[in-house]
Amino acid sequence: MIARYFFSSLLRDKSLWGWGIGFMFFWLYMGAFVFNSYSGTEEEWLFTASGWFSIIGLIAASIVATTISYSIYYSTSSLVYVFKYTNFSPRSYVLNLVGGSSLVSAVIGTIIILFTAVLFSIRSGFAVVPMMPVQAVFLFILTGIFMFLFSLIMVILVNNYLGMKNRSFVNLLPQLLSYIFGFSEFGTPLPMSVIYASPFSDIPRLLFMVFSGKESPQNMSSFTGPVVNSYILLASLLSWIGVMFIISMLMIGKIRSRSIEEGRHL
Amino acid sequence: MIEILDATARYDGKIQNMPVKNINLHLDGEKIVIIGPNGSGKTTILKMILGLAGVTSGSVKVFGKDVAEITKETRISTNLMEVYKLMGTDVLDTIRIYAELKGKHPDEALELVREFGLEDTLKKRLHQLSSGQQKIIGNILALSFSPSTVLLDEPFDNVDQGRRIKLVNIIERTDAEIILNTHELDILKRLKTWGLYFIIEGRLFGRFNASKADRLYLNSGEIAGCLTVVETSFGKYSITEDSGQVPLSSARDLLSVFDEVQ
Numbered sequence: 001m002i003a004r005y006f007f008s009s010l011l012r013d014k015s016l017w018g019w020g021i022g023f024m025f026f027w028l029y030m031g032a033f034v035f036n037s038y039s040g041t042e043e044e045w046l047f048t049a050s051g052w053f054s055i056i057g058l059i060a061a062s063i064v065a066t067t068i069s070y071s072i073y074y075s076t077s078s079l080v081y082v083f084k085y086t087n088f089s090p091r092s093y094v095l096n097l098v099g100g101s102s103l104v105s106a107v108i109g110t111i112i113i114l115f116t117a118v119l120f121s122i123r124s125g126f127a128v129v130p131m132m133p134v135q136a137v138f139l140f141i142l143t144g145i146f147m148f149l150f151s152l153i154m155v156i157l158v159n160n161y162l163g164m165k166n167r168s169f170v171n172l173l174p175q176l177l178s179y180i181f182g183f184s185e186f187g188t189p190l191p192m193s194v195i196y197a198s199p200f201s202d203i204p205r206l207l208f209m210v211f212s213g214k215e216s217p218q219n220m221s222s223f224t225g226p227v228v229n230s231y232i233l234l235a236s237l238l239s240w241i242g243v244m245f246i247i248s249m250l251m252i253g254k255i256r257s258r259s260i261e262e263g264r265h266l
Numbered sequence: 267m268i269e270i271l272d273a274t275a276r277y278d279g280k281i282q283n284m285p286v287k288n289i290n291l292h293l294d295g296e297k298i299v300i301i302g303p304n305g306s307g308k309t310t311i312l313k314m315i316l317g318l319a320g321v322t323s324g325s326v327k328v329f330g331k332d333v334a335e336i337t338k339e340t341r342i343s344t345n346l347m348e349v350y351k352l353m354g355t356d357v358l359d360t361i362r363i364y365a366e367l368k369g370k371h372p373d374e375a376l377e378l379v380r381e382f383g384l385e386d387t388l389k390k391r392l393h394q395l396s397s398g399q400q401k402i403i404g405n406i407l408a409l410s411f412s413p414s415t416v417l418l419d420e421p422f423d424n425v426d427q428g429r430r431i432k433l434v435n436i437i438e439r440t441d442a443e444i445i446l447n448t449h450e451l452d453i454l455k456r457l458k459t460w461g462l463y464f465i466i467e468g469r470l471f472g473r474f475n476a477s478k479a480d481r482l483y484l485n486s487g488e489i490a491g492c493l494t495v496v497e498t499s500f501g502k503y504s505i506t507e508d509s510g511q512v513p514l515s516s517a518r519d520l521l522s523v524f525d526e527v528q
Contacts, residue, residue, distance in 0.1 A: 002353075002363060002366070002367070005353055005355050005359050005362070005363050006353050008355070008359065009353045009354050009355045009359070013354070071353065071354055074351055074354065075351050075352050075353065075354075077318050077346075077348040077349050077351070078348065078349050078350060078351050078352040079352070080316070080317050080318055080349075081316055081317070081318070081344075081349035082349075082352060082367055083337060084316070084317050084333075084336045084337060084339060085316070085336070085339055085340065085342045085343070086338070086340055086364070086367035086368050087338050087340060087367055087368070087369055088367045089337070089338070257313075257317070257318040257319075257348075259348075
């Protein structure tokens with residue numbers, strides 16, 4: 001199983017720990033201790049923690065995606081070689097890396113869950129713990145799979161068709177979309193159709209639901225408006241994963257070798 | 267078994283490697299060395315065989331199959347490090363991954379790592395190695411796992427003398443057919459039974475016999491009865507046997523011979 005090597009390689013990536021864990025801890029700390037000056041009820045604190053958890057969880061997953069994107073860019077020649085001159089097939093590659101990404105996301109997700117619970121419990125004086133911790137980890141795994149497939153497709157598009165000058169932008173696309181959708185939840189509420197259709201809305205709202213135990217309202221800043229159906233959100237996310245899985249299977253075998261030096265020069 | 271027929275290739279991307287032009291090469295169990303200056307297209311020939319460089323005309327076949335169609339052909343290996351950067355793993359895991367993907371055991375490669383005294387590199391990532399260490403690890407990966415065909419690109423670059431001697435011995439006793447690229451002419455003294463080609467500006471000239479390399483001469487202009495005429499952007503030259511202007515064996519690399527002939 002090649003997945004274990006990918007898993008171990010990602011876990012030893014210092015930037016992933018710095019940005020995906022350290023930086024997220026900083027924001028959770030800010031959320032618990034700096035941006036919240038009020039004393040609320042236990043339920044209000046649970047909702048507040050869930051809100052921060054949902055956004056931070058999405059951004060942490062997108063940082064994993066960016067790390068994976070860079071790793072794929074540096075391996076295009078290797079991929080062409082292993083698909084031709086080893087027993088590794090494009091299908092095995094996608095399946096193994098889906099496995100590796102799932103494990104890494106489960107680890108990072110568990111740490112984010114613990115950070116959120118500890119920081120908000122200390123700040124509030126209540127036991128602010130996730131209502132559905134197992135489902136929360138499972139959701140991180142789904143998020144990790146989505147982010148890996150999204151990154152893979154973006155990398156192949158840039159590498160094969162769009163040109164390497166777009167590389168940095170596309171590498172950061174998962175993070176950009178996460179910031180845009182994540183923080184837009186604090187402003188004007190998105191239309192329900194966008195919330196259901198966009199995986200970058202599905203993920204934080206599902207994370208909110210598993211932490212708080214309640215379905216998220218349309219307006220996340222004031223916790224008002226009609227609630228969003230979590231089953232539809234989950235179905236939407238699974239559909240995205242399914243479609244991207246098929247697309248990535250079709251595209252990965254066509255990946256072209258690009259010089260690593262070329263990427264460095266641009 | 268490798269068959270390149272009138273193939274022209276250009277390494278894909280904006281930073282172009284020297285394109286190779288109308289290359290013909292047939293390899294069926296032999297060992298050959300291709301000598302050429304840096305940037306002459308040596309690496310591009312290997313990349314063409316590996317499917318890393320686009321073939322714009324002609325054909326490249328490996329074990330009778332067009333390179334574009336090849337999958338799961340485990341008999342070919344190379345020392346080009348860019349094909350061993352699948353997951354950013356350390357040296358030990360890289361060896362394990364490629365052994366697993368080739369369906370072999372990593373022990374042979376790990377034994378070579380010990381033989382070259384590189385045990386301390388096993389826990390380092392490939393980019394943390396010196397260029398000489400990277401080159402040896404690439405050579406080890408190329409020569410392990412019982413390949414039938416080995417493609418070696420400048421295998422002695424940045425390798426210290428002690429390890430270089432060890433490496434030449436290992437390469438010489440390998441059963442596989444080999445294409446070895448180098449810019450060093452003096453290596454021919456150790457590879458006397460090998461076939462010999464020269465590559466200048468993307469054009470391949472040969473085949474000669476490495477055992478006769480010390481009898482080859484380079485001359486300016488086209489000489490009647492020469493072994494081959496080398497056409498370059500800086501003039502026409504002839505390679506002759508037993509007599510001529512400058513003996514190839516007198517130079518360390520090919521470009522210096524051209525300088526002398528001038």
